[in-house]
Structure formats: structure tokens, C-alpha cells
Amino acid sequence: MASNQSLTYILRWLYDRLSTGLNSDGSIFNLPGTVVGTPIAGALSATTLGAALSGTSVPCKGVLVFPTDAAADVYVGDETSQPARIPGIGVFIPSKNVNLLFGKLSTGTGTIPWIAIT
Numbered sequence: 076m077a078s079n080q081s082l083t084y085i086l087r088w089l090y091d092r093l094s095t096g097l098n099s100d101g102s103i104f105n106l107p108g109t110v111v112g113t114p115i116a117g118a119l120s121a122t123t124l125g126a127a128l129s130g131t132s133v134p135c136k137g138v139l140v141f142p143t144d145a146a147a148d149v150y151v152g153d154e155t156s157q158p159a160r161i162p163g164i165g166v167f168i169p170s171k172n173v174n175l176l177f178g179k180l181s182t183g184t185g186t187i188p189w190i191a192i193t
Contacts, residue, residue: 128173145183
């Protein structure tokens with residue numbers, strides 16, 4: 076299991092890479108040096124009720140889900156239940172489509188940002 080410091084580094088690296096531009100073909104490089112597809116970013120306007128992270132189909136290999144901008148915990152799961160709390164630094168969830176992941180907040184409303192890796 077990776078340490079929080081390692082996960083923080085990876086997320087910071089990805090953020091920096093996305094902020095400074097992508098390769099000419101729109102791809103990014105992952106840490107071992109192999110090409111990863113074009114990232115697609117989005118956000119769920121969340122409440123305490125579970126809702127799909129994306130209202131449309133977004134095929135992918137997985138999704139980076141980040142903590143909300145609200146003072147609430149973020150939970151993810153499937154259409155039936157969202158039991159897994161997202162840690163403060165975010166998490167990568169393997170998934171074949173963003174719309175298969177559902178999120179909610181512990182209280183109030185806020186935004187749950189995500190980045191799909193295609």
C-alpha cells in the first residue's frame with residue numbers, strides 16, 4: 076500500500092502535468108513512462124443523496140476522485156450505496172465508465188471533482 080506522501084506526490088504530479096499542458100497527441104505519461112490516454116475532467120454538484128459522477132457515458136480505465144470544496148466528507152460507491160469515504164488527498168478508482176460511480180456528501184452541498192483516465 077502506498078503511503079500518503081506517495082499518493083500526494085502522484086496527485087500533485089498529475090495536477091502539474093495537466094496544468095502545464097499535454098503531449099502533442101493529448102496524452103500524458105504515467106510514472107513508469109507509458110502513455111496514458113487523454114484525461115477528461117468533470118465534477119458532480121453533490122448533495123447527501125447518491126448521484127452518478129457523470130450524467131453521460133465517459134468510458135475510461137479509472138477515475139481520480141478528489142475531496143469536495145465543502146466542509147463535508149465525500150463517499151463513493153455504486154448506484155445502490157456509497158459506503159467508501161474518500162481520503163483527504165483523493166483516490167484512484169478503477170472503472171470502465173465514470174457514470175458507474177456514484178458520489179454523495181455527508182452533509183450539505185458541494186462539488187466532487189474527478190478526472191477520468193481514458
